Amino acid sequence: MLVQKWTLSLGRYMMLLARTFKKPENFRMYYRAFMSDLELLGLNSLGIVSIISIFVGAVVTIQTAFNLDDPLVPDYYIAIATRESIILEFSPTIISLILAGKVGSNIASTLGSMRVSEQIDALEVMGVNPASYLIAPKITALVFFNPILIMLSMFLGMIGGYLASVGGVMSTEDFMYGLTVDFNAYHITYALIKTFVFAFLIVSISAYFGFYVKGGAIEVGVNATKAVVSSSVAIIVSNYILTQLLLV
Amino acid sequence: MIEVNDIHKSFGDHEVLKGIDATFYKGQTNLIIGQSGSGKTVFLKSLVGLHDIDSGDIVYNGRALGSLNNKERKSLRTEMGMVFQGNALFDSLTIEENVTFALNMFSDMSLSEKRDRANFCLERVNLPNVAKKFPSELSGGMQKRVAIARAISMNPKYLFCDEPNSGLDPKTAIVIDKLLQEITEEFGMTTVINTHDMNSVIEIGAYIIFIKEGKKAWQGTGDDILNTDSPEIVDFVYSSELFKKIRGEH
Ligand SMILES: Nc1ncnc2c1ncn2[C@@H]1O[C@H](COP(=O)(O)OP(=O)(O)OP(=O)(O)O)[C@@H](O)[C@H]1O
Numbered sequence A: 001m002l003v004q005k006w007t008l009s010l011g012r013y014m015m016l017l018a019r020t021f022k023k024p025e026n027f028r029m030y031y032r033a034f035m036s037d038l039e040l041l042g043l044n045s046l047g048i049v050s051i052i053s054i055f056v057g058a059v060v061t062i063q064t065a066f067n068l069d070d071p072l073v074p075d076y077y078i079a080i081a082t083r084e085s086i087i088l089e090f091s092p093t094i095i096s097l098i099l100a101g102k103v104g105s106n107i108a109s110t111l112g113s114m115r116v117s118e119q120i121d122a123l124e125v126m127g128v129n130p131a132s133y134l135i136a137p138k139i140t141a142l143v144f145f146n147p148i149l150i151m152l153s154m155f156l157g158m159i160g161g162y163l164a165s166v167g168g169v170m171s172t173e174d175f176m177y178g179l180t181v182d183f184n185a186y187h188i189t190y191a192l193i194k195t196f197v198f199a200f201l202i203v204s205i206s207a208y209f210g211f212y213v214k215g216g217a218i219e220v221g222v223n224a225t226k227a228v229v230s231s232s233v234a235i236i237v238s239n240y241i242l243t244q245l246l247l248v
Numbered sequence B: 001m002i003e004v005n006d007i008h009k010s011f012g013d014h015e016v017l018k019g020i021d022a023t024f025y026k027g028q029t030n031l032i033i034g035q036s037g038s039g040k041t042v043f044l045k046s047l048v049g050l051h052d053i054d055s056g057d058i059v060y061n062g063r064a065l066g067s068l069n070n071k072e073r074k075s076l077r078t079e080m081g082m083v084f085q086g087n088a089l090f091d092s093l094t095i096e097e098n099v100t101f102a103l104n105m106f107s108d109m110s111l112s113e114k115r116d117r118a119n120f121c122l123e124r125v126n127l128p129n130v131a132k133k134f135p136s137e138l139s140g141g142m143q144k145r146v147a148i149a150r151a152i153s154m155n156p157k158y159l160f161c162d163e164p165n166s167g168l169d170p171k172t173a174i175v176i177d178k179l180l181q182e183i184t185e186e187f188g189m190t191t192v193i194n195t196h197d198m199n200s201v202i203e204i205g206a207y208i209i210f211i212k213e214g215k216k217a218w219q220g221t222g223d224d225i226l227n228t229d230s231p232e233i234v235d236f237v238y239s240s241e242l243f244k245k246i247r248g249e250h
């Protein structure tokens, strides 16, 4: 029963994606939608991503320092550990999970209200492909902007660590040295691949839950919650799969 | 011309449309009347393809809706305008952007031509000076009129209105009715209107079908309806004292 329901949902999700990537009726209108989605889904997340990244970077540094409090381990190891946890996991995965909550609920509830107020039907009757017009610009916007956000988050996470070292957990020279030593650029590539995939999953899954709302305000709320839960699970699972594929 | 042949539509095991036939000619206002819940909205949405019908067919000047591919269906839809029962205005766009939406998408008009067109449509529905507002800043009746302006912006060949004058005062309701009749005749549109309003029925009903419990129970013109003895019609139309009086005088 449950398996049948999931298969059905997966099929409908795939069909929605197929409709989403049809040729646009008018590139200028899509570009306009892209620009406003870029602001709504991308730029508007800069604040929260910055604050979280700085604080988490600082906390990770303090905790690592606390755990590596051993005269045999040189202090710059703390910075290496901080750097690696931020680049590999914190920035790409945790920030994407936070965006799944922020952006995902926004997308699902916007599309859901458009569905129940028949705005999606109105587009359809005009001859506009609503899946493509409403979803494709959002996917493009987040897939384009998420990597930028994540790079910023990495940078600010390390700033946070630096501030912690200024605060006294370790010497700032050791911290700066540790950030650069043994640096593997492939880890950044790995993180960026993850963020592309996560951005795509967040938007497409949330859009699916919004687009097919049936009913009224209550169902819009219910589906917005489902959107956040499902896209978070999708992120976690694909994180595991991608890590297996790319790092092992 | 739109020909409707024996269409059926169910939701689960609830059959809403139970075999309806009708022919809507161009250049005249075709009306669908019937009690609340009789299936008027489902009928209209089936006509434009928002509901997939279970059987029967709908033919637009020789083009059967069910046999069109995606591209043909889209191109047919650019010839349609629709006013939804709940308006369905794009609430993130201004009134002007609502009215010019289809023009922006499908026409190569210049910005000023589009703006002129929007102003023209808004003036036709008696709504000057609202172009820069958002739908939520307008009253229900004003929103309805914006929805009508949006539906006629592309000069559609086929115009569908689901209760275009519900929620309007009698004077504005007549203005809207007259407007719909005028543009229908002027541009040779095929117009289908769902309504409860007996005033509209008598004023602009060139061809009327009466739906009862998912079936066509009567058809005729606005003049016929005042003279018919069909018990269903008599029961539906003359439920108000005013219309009983009118019938007495007839
Ligand atoms: N999407 C749907 N799913 C299930 N049942 C529906 C759906 N839409 C309409 N119905 C049912 O179809 C019947 C006809 O509804 P419809 O909206 O067409 O009535 P109507 O004639 O337009 O009424 P009103 O004048 O109040 O607008 C109702 O019994 C309604 O419950």
Ligand SMILES: [Mg+2]
Pocket (backbone or CB within 6 Å): B040, B041, B042, B085, B162
């Ligand atoms: Mg209705």
